[in-house]
Amino acid sequence: MIRCVALRKTYGSVVAVNDLDLEIETGEVFGFLGPNGAGKTTTIRMMVGILAPTSGTVVLGGYDIREAPEAAKAQTGYVPDQPALYDKLTGVEFLRFMGGLYGVEREELEVRGADLLEEFGLLERAHELIETYSHGMKQRLTVAAALIHRPKILILDEPMVGMDPQGGLALRRLLTGLAASGVTIFLSTHSLGVAEELCDRIAILDAGRLVAIGSLHELRERAAERPELEPFDSSLEAVFLSLTGTSGGQV
Amino acid sequence: MRRASPPHADAAPRPPGLRVLLAPRVLAARNALRRGRAKAAVLMLVTALFWVGSFVFFERTVSYFQTITALGPVLTQRLLVMLFVSFFAVLVISNVVTALTTFYLAADVRLLLAAPIPPRRIHQARFVETLVASSWMVLLFGLPAFLAYGVVYRAGVLFYVGTIATLLPFLVIPAAIGVLVTTALVLAFPARRARDVLVVATVALAAVGYLALRLLRPERLASPSEFAGFAAFLAAFEAPASPYLPSTWAAEVLTALLGARPGAPLFYLALLVTTAAVLYLASAAVVERLMLSAWSRAQEGRTHARRAPLLGRLLPRLTAPLPRVPRLLLIKDVMVFFRDASQWSQLLLLGALVVVYVYNFSVLPIDDGTPLAATLRDVVAFCNLGLAAFVTASVAVRFVYPSISLEGRVWWVLRSTPVPLGTLWWSKFLVAFLPLAILGETLIVVTNRFLGVDPGLTAVFMATLLFVIAAIVSLGLAFGAAYPRFDTANAAQIATGFGGVIYMVSCLGLIAGVIALEAWPVARLFWRRIDAAPLAPIETALVAAAFVVALLVAAGVAALAQRSALRSLATLQP
Numbered sequence: 001m002i003r004c005v006a007l008r009k010t011y012g013s014v015v016a017v018n019d020l021d022l023e024i025e026t027g028e029v030f031g032f033l034g035p036n037g038a039g040k041t042t043t044i045r046m047m048v049g050i051l052a053p054t055s056g057t058v059v060l061g062g063y064d065i066r067e068a069p070e071a072a073k074a075q076t077g078y079v080p081d082q083p084a085l086y087d088k089l090t091g092v093e094f095l096r097f098m099g100g101l102y103g104v105e106r107e108e109l110e111v112r113g114a115d116l117l118e119e120f121g122l123l124e125r126a127h128e129l130i131e132t133y134s135h136g137m138k139q140r141l142t143v144a145a146a147l148i149h150r151p152k153i154l155i156l157d158e159p160m161v162g163m164d165p166q167g168g169l170a171l172r173r174l175l176t177g178l179a180a181s182g183v184t185i186f187l188s189t190h191s192l193g194v195a196e197e198l199c200d201r202i203a204i205l206d207a208g209r210l211v212a213i214g215s216l217h218e219l220r221e222r223a224a225e226r227p228e229l230e231p232f233d234s235s236l237e238a239v240f241l242s243l244t245g246t247s248g249g250q251v
Numbered sequence: 252m253r254r255a256s257p258p259h260a261d262a263a264p265r266p267p268g269l270r271v272l273l274a275p276r277v278l279a280a281r282n283a284l285r286r287g288r289a290k291a292a293v294l295m296l297v298t299a300l301f302w303v304g305s306f307v308f309f310e311r312t313v314s315y316f317q318t319i320t321a322l323g324p325v326l327t328q329r330l331l332v333m334l335f336v337s338f339f340a341v342l343v344i345s346n347v348v349t350a351l352t353t354f355y356l357a358a359d360v361r362l363l364l365a366a367p368i369p370p371r372r373i374h375q376a377r378f379v380e381t382l383v384a385s386s387w388m389v390l391l392f393g394l395p396a397f398l399a400y401g402v403v404y405r406a407g408v409l410f411y412v413g414t415i416a417t418l419l420p421f422l423v424i425p426a427a428i429g430v431l432v433t434t435a436l437v438l439a440f441p442a443r444r445a446r447d448v449l450v451v452a453t454v455a456l457a458a459v460g461y462l463a464l465r466l467l468r469p470e471r472l473a474s475p476s477e478f479a480g481f482a483a484f485l486a487a488f489e490a491p492a493s494p495y496l497p498s499t500w501a502a503e504v505l506t507a508l509l510g511a512r513p514g515a516p517l518f519y520l521a522l523l524v525t526t527a528a529v530l531y532l533a534s535a536a537v538v539e540r541l542m543l544s545a546w547s548r549a550q551e552g553r554t555h556a557r558r559a560p561l562l563g564r565l566l567p568r569l570t571a572p573l574p575r576v577p578r579l580l581l582i583k584d585v586m587v588f589f590r591d592a593s594q595w596s597q598l599l600l601l602g603a604l605v606v607v608y609v610y611n612f613s614v615l616p617i618d619d620g621t622p623l624a625a626t627l628r629d630v631v632a633f634c635n636l637g638l639a640a641f642v643t644a645s646v647a648v649r650f651v652y653p654s655i656s657l658e659g660r661v662w663w664v665l666r667s668t669p670v671p672l673g674t675l676w677w678s679k680f681l682v683a684f685l686p687l688a689i690l691g692e693t694l695i696v697v698t699n700r701f702l703g704v705d706p707g708l709t710a711v712f713m714a715t716l717l718f719v720i721a722a723i724v725s726l727g728l729a730f731g732a733a734y735p736r737f738d739t740a741n742a743a744q745i746a747t748g749f750g751g752v753i754y755m756v757s758c759l760g761l762i763a764g765v766i767a768l769e770a771w772p773v774a775r776l777f778w779r780r781i782d783a784a785p786l787a788p789i790e791t792a793l794v795a796a797a798f799v800v801a802l803l804v805a806a807g808v809a810a811l812a813q814r815s816a817l818r819s820l821a822t823l824q825p
Contacts, residue, residue: 050666070670073667076667078663078667080667082660085664086583086661086664088586088587088591097583100575100576100579101579101668102669103575129590
């Protein structure tokens with residue numbers, strides 16, 4: 001459902017993403033991990049078509065994002081790392097606007113919008129300007145907007161940041177449910193607990209390079225081959241620190 | 252081993268000095284100067300030139316007033332009063348607007364409130380910041396004027412010392428008023444609403460002032476007989492010299508020190524100093540007691556957008572014939588525009604501009620019955636085409652050019668959805684083109700009617716202007732996408748940036764080009780009327796060809812600018 005082939009992005013002499021190859025199956029929840037500045041957000045921006053790659057391709061649902069951007073984007077929902085929205089629109093107006101851009105019919109838009117607003121706890125404040133929302137509320141509204149057109153692929157960049165525990169739990173449940181219904185989920189997160197709980201497979205990116213990919217079990221096995229890792233410590237955090245070459249002592 | 256003694260949590264630390272609290276602003280200014288030395292040098296040169304020009308202007312004016320024996324001294328004094336009155340009015344408005352930011356909206360207020368700093372110290376730091384930010388411009392404009400007075404009157408050192416001693420309390424008074432008014436406003440409204448109220452009030456005042464100034468018909472002063480009347484009026488103008496205004500006290504101090512007439516400078520200086528001291532202490536007391544409550548109010552926003560505003564009901568109906576995506580984008584842009592007071596309030600200024608523009612044509616003294624009048628009228632009508640295009644470009648630089656930058660961090664919404672860039676461009680184009688075309692065409696039609704221009708020629712001008720406006724809008728989007736500014740949501744600030752300046756220059760080049768191309772055919776049509784002879788077929792073809800070339804040039808610029816905009820938009824990264 002998602003395929004990145006030799007995806008590369010350079011800024012002058014800096015290589016932000018270095019020949020990344022990924023293949024993600026339909027209905028899979030795919031975790032995308034990496035330390036700060038690893039190139040996760042750059043990768044995601046190239047995947048959703050808001051940043052042109054230096055080279056390589058991204059194929060979403062069979063459509064190349066550069067050759068058929070509208071078709072690729074039509075089946076994708078995107079949640080950016082920062083919930084930047086139109087402050088002077090209300091929550092419900094923003095959902096209508098987004099649904100309209102994806103071509104959702106008006107009647108369905110009203111029903112679907114109300115459902116999503118309720119699901120994300122925003123119904124009571126749906127007619128308030130977005131500028132009055134908290135960070136967490138904006139984040140929830142962004143997720144709701146990404147789902148308004150029932151996408152086949154959902155790409156989320158750090159969606160849990162700024163969400164309260166209830167919001168985080170609701171989102172985790174939602175993602176599990178979506179995956180069960182066949183939606184492919186690409187999730188970039190710093191929360192290793194979330195990745196451990198939700199993801200079928202995990203990729204770890206470091207300095208623009210893919211350093212590991214596989215199920216949690218496979219990653220543990222790979223990490224166990226590293227002599228510096230304590231044999232009893234098989235948490236994803238230990239695996240992550242081992243594979244990205246950082247230890248808890250470093251800041 | 253000696254253990255370090257634990258910190259005493261209950262011991263109140265010594266509050267930071269004013270220098271520490273002002274350090275971020277001072278250091279930021281220093282860093283900006285260091286990084287942009289060339290820019291600072293250019294700025295200093297421009298300032299120096301302005302000072303010299305301003306000094307020469309005031310020196311000549313005051314010298315001239317002195318030559319008018321009967322009215323001279325009174326006029327000089329009145330001019331000084333009017334200077335102080337204008338400065339005082341500008342300072343009060345400027346301080347209110349600045350204080351709202353420095354005391355209640357700035358991001359670092361949170362840090363100050365959380366730190367162990369007494370409220371009085373916060374007041375001192377923010378007061379100084381407000382005063383400096385609001386007053387430097389007035390000092391820039393005022394100092395050459397005061398210097399000119401000193402030079403013309405051959406004043407001694409006492410006048411210059413007295414000027415500094417007068418200006419200090421004169422600047423403190425509006426700053427204190429600004430802090431008091433702002434605090435009252437924030438307590439009465441949530442800060443965002445208070446800001447809206449201030450923005451709209453300021454723009455409305457500017458628009459009214461502009462209108463009033465124009466409707467006074469200053470061109471009458473060019474006539475000596477009219478000027479004598481005006482001078483007498485100015486001399487008799489008592490209103491600004493109210494004895495309760497600090498501007499009067501300041502003028503009284505300086506008039507006496509100049510030796511223009513006897514007075515009591517020390518008394519008026521004492522009035523200024525004591526009033527400044529009382530108001531400063533009052534603002535300190537108010538801020539000390541109410542800042543936390545007012546700041547807490549400032550965190551609230553206008554929560555409810557009216558559920559069914561008129562615009563929200565009308566727009567979907569009005570835009571129904573448009574395709575889905577342009578329609579959605581248009582509705583979104585219009586809603587955002589009319590909910591942002593800093594945006595829609597500019598329409599008040601625009602309204603004043605249009606009224607003055609049309610009024611200017613209604614009072615043009617060109618229809619005096621002479622044979623030259625008809626030709627003069629035609630020339631003015633042709634210049635009017637350029638002027639209307641210029642007005643449209645001025646409006647475009649404020650509204651069209653910033654439209655890409657204003658999408659800012661929300662650009663991801665438009666780019667991640669399945670909407671082609673071409674459609675986005677067309678939507679932005681239509682949103683800007685339609686109102687600008689209505690504005691430009693209305694100006695041409697109404698003013699040509701005043702001038703009594705031939706309807707056929709008016710139609711040609713209207714067609715030309717339509718193409719020129721399309722090019723102006725397209726250029727606005729191209730330059731807006733090529734020089735985006737995502738660091739500010741202030742459209743006026745975006746418009747005055749480097750890209751805005753070269754956009755305006757490009758528009759002027761385009762207008763000049765089109766006007767130049769149409770000059771010959773228009774002149775030919777005028778002569779035909781004077782000669783009362785029909786054009787030869789070849790001439791008719793040439794005239795038509797020249798018009799078509801002018802239109803094609805404008806259309807070509809619009810198309811090239813569109814390509815450039817699409818290229819820039821494809822790589823735009825907020």
